[in-house]
Amino acid sequence: MKKIFTIFMSLLLLLAFSxxxxxxxxxxxxxxxxxxxTEKQAxxxxxxxxxxxxxxxxxxxxxITPEQAAALEKKLNGIxxxxxxRAVVMTIPKDSRTGTEKxxxxxxxxxxxxxxxxxxxxxxxxxxxxxxxxxxxSVTTDNNMRQRITxxxxxxxxxxxxxxxxxxxxxxxxGAFNNYADxxxxxxxxxxxxxxPWDPANEFSIMGLILGALCSFGLGYLFVSYLRxxxxxxxxxxxxxxxxxRNSVNITHQSDTFLHTTVSRTKRERSESRSSSSSGGSxxxxxxxxxx
Amino acid sequence: xxxxxxNYKCPSCSAPLAYTPGSGSRIKCEYCEAEFTVEELExxxxxxxxxxxxxxxxxxxxxEKKQFEMEAAxxxxxxxxxxxxxxxxxxxxxxxxxxxxxxxxxxxxxxGNPTMVPGRYEQQLRPDMVIPFQRNKxxxxxxxxxxxRGKWLLPSNFASKARVEAIxxxxxxxxxxxxxxxxxxxxxxxxxRCYTEGDYDVTETDHYKVHRAGTMNFYNVPVDGSVKMxxxxxxxxxxxxxxxxxxxxxxxxxxxxxxxxxxxxxxALPNAEVRIKESADGVLRYTVDGYDSCSTEHLSVIxxxxxxxxxxxxxxxxxxxxxxxxxxxxxNGQTGKLVGELPVDENKAKMxxxxxxxxxxxxxxxxxxxxxxxxxxxxxx
Numbered sequence: 001m002k003k004i005f006t007i008f009m010s011l012l013l014l015l016a017f018s019x020x021x022x023x024x025x026x027x028x029x030x031x032x033x034x035x036x037x038t039e040k041q042a043x044x045x046x047x048x049x050x051x052x053x054x055x056x057x058x059x060x061x062x063x064i065t066p067e068q069a070a071a072l073e074k075k076l077n078g079i080x081x082x083x084x085x086r087a088v089v090m091t092i093p094k095d096s097r098t099g100t101e102k103x104x105x106x107x108x109x110x111x112x113x114x115x116x117x118x119x120x121x122x123x124x125x126x127x128x129x130x131x132x133x134x135x136x137x138s139v140t141t142d143n144n145m146r147q148r149i150t151x152x153x154x155x156x157x158x159x160x161x162x163x164x165x166x167x168x169x170x171x172x173x174x175g176a177f178n179n180y181a182d183x184x185x186x187x188x189x190x191x192x193x194x195x196x197p198w199d200p201a202n203e204f205s206i207m208g209l210i211l212g213a214l215c216s217f218g219l220g221y222l223f224v225s226y227l228r229x230x231x232x233x234x235x236x237x238x239x240x241x242x243x244x245x246r247n248s249v250n251i252t253h254q255s256d257t258f259l260h261t262t263v264s265r266t267k268r269e270r271s272e273s274r275s276s277s278s279s280g281g282s283x284x285x286x287x288x289x290x291x292x
Numbered sequence: 293x294x295x296x297x298x299n300y301k302c303p304s305c306s307a308p309l310a311y312t313p314g315s316g317s318r319i320k321c322e323y324c325e326a327e328f329t330v331e332e333l334e335x336x337x338x339x340x341x342x343x344x345x346x347x348x349x350x351x352x353x354x355x356e357k358k359q360f361e362m363e364a365a366x367x368x369x370x371x372x373x374x375x376x377x378x379x380x381x382x383x384x385x386x387x388x389x390x391x392x393x394x395x396x397x398x399x400x401x402x403x404g405n406p407t408m409v410p411g412r413y414e415q416q417l418r419p420d421m422v423i424p425f426q427r428n429k430x431x432x433x434x435x436x437x438x439x440x441r442g443k444w445l446l447p448s449n450f451a452s453k454a455r456v457e458a459i460x461x462x463x464x465x466x467x468x469x470x471x472x473x474x475x476x477x478x479x480x481x482x483x484x485r486c487y488t489e490g491d492y493d494v495t496e497t498d499h500y501k502v503h504r505a506g507t508m509n510f511y512n513v514p515v516d517g518s519v520k521m522x523x524x525x526x527x528x529x530x531x532x533x534x535x536x537x538x539x540x541x542x543x544x545x546x547x548x549x550x551x552x553x554x555x556x557x558x559x560a561l562p563n564a565e566v567r568i569k570e571s572a573d574g575v576l577r578y579t580v581d582g583y584d585s586c587s588t589e590h591l592s593v594i595x596x597x598x599x600x601x602x603x604x605x606x607x608x609x610x611x612x613x614x615x616x617x618x619x620x621x622x623x624n625g626q627t628g629k630l631v632g633e634l635p636v637d638e639n640k641a642k643m644x645x646x647x648x649x650x651x652x653x654x655x656x657x658x659x660x661x662x663x664x665x666x667x668x669x670x671x672x673x
Contacts, residue, residue, distance in 0.1 A: 156669065208660040208664050212657035215660060216653040220644075220649035221645060227443075227444050230443060230445075231443060234525055234633060236523075240570070242531040244509075248507070249506060249507075251505070253506075254579060257502075258498060264494070
């Protein structure tokens with residue numbers, strides 16, 4: 001009986017000691033998985049072909065059909081030739097780098113600087129990168145393109161047209177890419193015609209005109225009311241300040257009694273929109289990135 | 293029932309005498325340039341009034357007899373009309389002058405003779421003080437011209453077509469209230485602090501009860517004692533310079549219209565007290581300092597001492613007519629402050645409305661466009 005008990009206790013102790021070892025084994029497996037992901041991330045970067053610059057559409061995530069990709073490629077090539085620029089669309093898988101707004105922007109900047117800046121297209125380069133699994137996007141421009149499509153005005157306009165097709169899970173990527181291409185073409189046309197980058201402040205606004213007219217109408221009314229007021233100086237006098245002997249004023253009692261304090265707290269409004277973005281770039285790249 | 297009127301005639305040449313604005317306590321004959329003090333003329337007037345009263349008695353008897361003879365012609369005055377109207381004979385040309393019961397001084401419509409109405413002060417208080425006219429008829433015309441100059445909405449032909457129908461100097465009865473008051477007020481005041489705490493905007497408001505009390509004196513708060521004169525118009529020509537208040541003398545009224553009061557001091561007092569209360573509140577509230585908001589919860593103003601004076605104040609009344617519509621302007625006969633309502637050219641008003649709208653449109657357009665852009669950007673985000 002004692003022997004059996006000893007064997008049982010030995011087994012129990014062996015089991016107890018073996019638990020951390022098993023846990024370590026599991027951890028090692030998890031680490032191995034992470035390493036695999038890191039390797040995959042490295043693969044994403046290293047998987048980019050050397051002749052990447054040859055094409056303007058790289059749909060690694062298969063968001064659009066080959067036909068749509070071909071049509072988009074044709075459209076972008078036309079824009080590139082017309083304006084002597086590079087205009088690129090790329091979709092990428094999620095990894096630890098491209099899963100954040102900052103990371104996808106850095107990735108886009110790296111790819112643009114490495115593959116899409118050449119002497120032949122000296123009017124600049126622009127690239128839209130989308131990571132659908134992380135629902136992150138980035139638009140990056142080089143310095144030449146920044147002069148044509150500014151971070152302040154051009155970038156928000158491009159962002160608006162492509163995001164409108166994919167945010168809120170509409171996910172019309174083909175529509176988004178074509179809108180992007182059309183807007184880039186439009187902004188570059190504007191620059192070439194006007195000699196300055198597009199600025200919405202220079203555009204005619206019908207809403208601004210209607211509101212402005214209403215405000216002017218109101219100001220005109222106030223002005224005429226003022227003129228009408230000048231036509232009469234007959235007014236009721238409600239006080240007797242002119243007849244007060246200032247030297248006779250004697251304040252005989254004054255007391256200030258604190259009663260209570262009321263506190264009101266208002267939660268500050270934060271943008272809770274699923275689509276967020278940040279703009280502004282480094283000294284060499286413009287554009288911005290965000291979520292949708 | 294015409295009374296015999298009394299007027300100041302020059303003892304030297306018998307020409308009518310009138311007070312010249314700004315001439316102090318002396319009256320000068322425009323014809324023989326003889327000068328008299330107001331006291332001398334007051335004595336003369338007292339004698340003339342006594343004689344006029346005697347003459348009235350004799351005339352009344354004769355007129356009563358005549359009424360029986362003329363029963364067939366015309367109707368009889370009713371009691372109300374008789375109570376209001378008063379007729380008298382001009383002592384200069386003998387014409388009959390009709391005026392209402394409140395008229396103390398007027399002028400003959402036929403010969404323009406300045407006329408004092410006898411018996412008008414019976415059962416009435418004699419004014420304590422008078423502010424003599426300092427501005428004359430010419431000053432009133434100039435003030436009127438200056439007033440309508442530069443008014444954008446004035447009809448273009450107003451200056452040429454508006455004819456000054458009459459300019460009449462008039463002494464308006466005023467009650468001047470001197471009051472010592474004790475004022476006490478309770479205010480509800482707050483101090484507010486705003487700051488941010490984490491995700492919250494916090495507003496902290498400290499509430500206070502503020503109590504103030506004090507005493508103060510008001511001198512000569514004016515309230516017009518004439519029903520005919522609109523209170524708002526009379527308030528508009530304030531203030532008067534009381535340093536020129538002099539004891540009342542009827543000589544100052546020669547050449548001007550004058551009304552006796554028909555609103556007594558008791559009726560006028562509430563108007564003065566409302567104004568005094570408002571000013572007392574202002575004085576106390578001025579001492580409530582260092583708060584972000586302050587509202588009056590309670591205010592009481594108690595009159596501790598008070599005295600009223602009955603005074604006559606000088607006013608020029610200008611009547612003009614433009615497109616058959618009368619426009620009246622009133623000028624302070626002492627300070628020259630003129631008040632009134634000018635006609636508005638509605639076409640001009642519309643034109644300026646349109647013009648102002650057009651001129652401001654480029655500016656408002658750009659501002660609105662900018663706001664619209666900001667809103668759209670915020671919505672896009």
